[in-house]
Amino acid sequence: MNEEHYTLYPIGVVRSALTSLEAAPPQGEEGAPEAWLQIFAPVAQALAGITAGDELVVLTWLHRARRDVLQVHPRGRRETPLTGVFATRSPDRPNPVGLHRVSVREVTGRNVRVAPMEAIDGTPIVDIKPVLGHVDER
């Protein structure tokens, strides 16, 4: 690493029934529940245009992850070969940004109900983007 760096400010927080990493499913639809994205008032204007049915990408800050891990056994299975974290979705990585593709169920003021959202209660949200259909998905 060089000394250059950038500062992320949370734009909101995940409110979820998931309260521990142990209860969190590994990825996506393997049981991930609904969650509320609670967006902070100073940036709430940035939600304008998001409605039920939208497909979004939510970026979070995985605040409990380790940043000094460069290789892991995928999904914690010792029998899988050691793999670089950039080739995995391990939360442990130099910049522990979480990427969650979700559907919007409801928008109420600055609260957005989404699913599936595999992030524990209190996870900071750093960005929200729309999924871009064919251009994005190819």
Added chain:
Amino acid sequence: MNEEHYTLYPIGVVRSALTSLEAAPPQGEEGAPEAWLQIFAPVAQALAGITAGDELVVLTWLHRARRDVLQVHPRGRRETPLTGVFATRSPDRPNPVGLHRVSVREVTGRNVRVAPMEAIDGTPIVDIKPVLGHVDER
């Protein structure tokens, strides 16, 4: 915003023939060229397992973006209604993290050739993740 914040360190840099924002296409395959992801030596081990043909999500830091913009006219067209940046892919947003879905063409040491990559030369890279197939795409 509250005072909580997180620090991102670049893990590499985009090397591209695109040298200006004006030349950069708006999104995806509307002419975006190949680029090299030049990963820094201290984190190069984290690439282990990435090979030609892989589909990746590259997160960048859009270092020329404005962070005080909450609403935009999508794609800069004045006739489109003012929309919250979280409902658009505008580079201007509170945390200007860029999201690029790319295919790997070649891996040579700690350099990864990808396309399409709509980021200008010198754009800092902050994370790389695999696309997760059906779990991710639903």
